Amino acid sequence: MLRSVLSLTLPLALFHPSLVPGTQVEAQRSVPQRSVPQRQVLTPGGDRLGYAPVAPPYTGERRLAGLVLARDPVAGRTVLCGGAVIRSRSRSLVLTAAHCLYDQGRRLREVSFLPGFQGGRPPLGVWRAVRTWVPERWRTGAGTTDQLPYDVGLIGVAGRGLALEDVTGRGLRTQPTRHGTSLRGLELLGYPAGRRYPGTDLYHCLGDAAEGAARGPGVLVTRNCHAPDGGSGGPALHDGAVAGVVSSSSPLHDPRGFTVLTRLGGRAFRRMLDESDRWMADESDRWMADESDRWMAERWTGGRPSVAAWAVDQGLPCLIACRTMSSQMAWVTSASSAVSRRPSRTASRNSRHACSMPRCRATGTQSGRRTSVSPGV
Numbered sequence: 001m002l003r004s005v006l007s008l009t010l011p012l013a014l015f016h017p018s019l020v021p022g023t024q025v026e027a028q029r030s031v032p033q034r035s036v037p038q039r040q041v042l043t044p045g046g047d048r049l050g051y052a053p054v055a056p057p058y059t060g061e062r063r064l065a066g067l068v069l070a071r072d073p074v075a076g077r078t079v080l081c082g083g084a085v086i087r088s089r090s091r092s093l094v095l096t097a098a099h100c101l102y103d104q105g106r107r108l109r110e111v112s113f114l115p116g117f118q119g120g121r122p123p124l125g126v127w128r129a130v131r132t133w134v135p136e137r138w139r140t141g142a143g144t145t146d147q148l149p150y151d152v153g154l155i156g157v158a159g160r161g162l163a164l165e166d167v168t169g170r171g172l173r174t175q176p177t178r179h180g181t182s183l184r185g186l187e188l189l190g191y192p193a194g195r196r197y198p199g200t201d202l203y204h205c206l207g208d209a210a211e212g213a214a215r216g217p218g219v220l221v222t223r224n225c226h227a228p229d230g231g232s233g234g235p236a237l238h239d240g241a242v243a244g245v246v247s248s249s250s251p252l253h254d255p256r257g258f259t260v261l262t263r264l265g266g267r268a269f270r271r272m273l274d275e276s277d278r279w280m281a282d283e284s285d286r287w288m289a290d291e292s293d294r295w296m297a298e299r300w301t302g303g304r305p306s307v308a309a310w311a312v313d314q315g316l317p318c319l320i321a322c323r324t325m326s327s328q329m330a331w332v333t334s335a336s337s338a339v340s341r342r343p344s345r346t347a348s349r350n351s352r353h354a355c356s357m358p359r360c361r362a363t364g365t366q367s368g369r370r371t372s373v374s375p376g377v
Helices: 002-012 023-029 059-065 136-140 147-150 162-166 267-301 307-313 318-331 345-355 358-363
Strands: 065-072 078-084 093-096 109-114 128-135 153-158 183-191 203-213 221-222 235-238 241-249 259-263 373-375
Touching: 023 136, 059 065, 065 093, 078 162, 078 183, 078 235, 078 241, 093 241, 093 267, 109 153, 109 162, 128 203, 128 267, 147 259, 183 221, 183 241, 183 259, 221 241
Parallel strands: 078 373
Antiparallel strands: 065 078, 065 109, 078 093, 093 153, 109 128, 128 153, 183 203, 183 235, 203 221, 221 259, 235 241, 241 259
């Protein structure tokens, strides 16, 4: 029965909202009072989708979650997803959904990770992707439900001449599971955006999950959580490890909503993890030096427009964009030294310019081009 439900609903929704024109707007207009029946909500204080905000400060495994931003140069939109730091030899890998990195047959660009994103601010900085990985089956698939077991991706990041885990602490260990395995007591993390969700704070949902596919590596399906827009790529935690990532969900008007989680136990994921970790470890000396000398100097000392100005121009909500720049100014890195806490004059000027742009002044917190921002899921 569940297999037939997946076959009917998932092609219509949420590999990405842009795949079905008008899906996001239409779903929001017709959202029922509850997509998850009250008796199935396991999260204390959970809303109609089973989610509740995480009280700051984020601690434990939650501190390793963050926001993933990417740019689709063809569609001209910014993609928002969740992600999490995972344990690796290179200490610089982020786990997310494949469709947050490679969507509609093309690789997304200008990928960044903001660990510990809280209240619209990245307290641990903005980490640029130096390379991304998705399974070959995801790149070459036809956009059907058979791709869901491969909707997992990895991001190798760099920033400030340090490894990511030097700043966040040790990453999450991965918990592989096989087809047919059920898991109880999962915690889904993400940054929902859209109706009733700010897109600036971490939310969580508790749920139990069972097998949802008849063959292949399999997927986990939970009916205790109905992932909203922006939930894609967020980790599914289990016993202090990450057991999967949020891949997709049924349409928001579904009165019996469910969420699909991609497992981490297949051969494709293991190969991708080994390859990415080896590449990042082997290339670490080069890209860490490059980051100190080029990327951070350019971004934060005036070599190019600030991230805030870029984000506002591309339609990112002004609240996120301006707070991002304001926080990052405390972490300006010069080309020849370690972290400096003295913001550059150019960075300050760029930030003021971005946050005083007409779209931000007019609305206070939201960009006039909000529709160009596409939350994952």
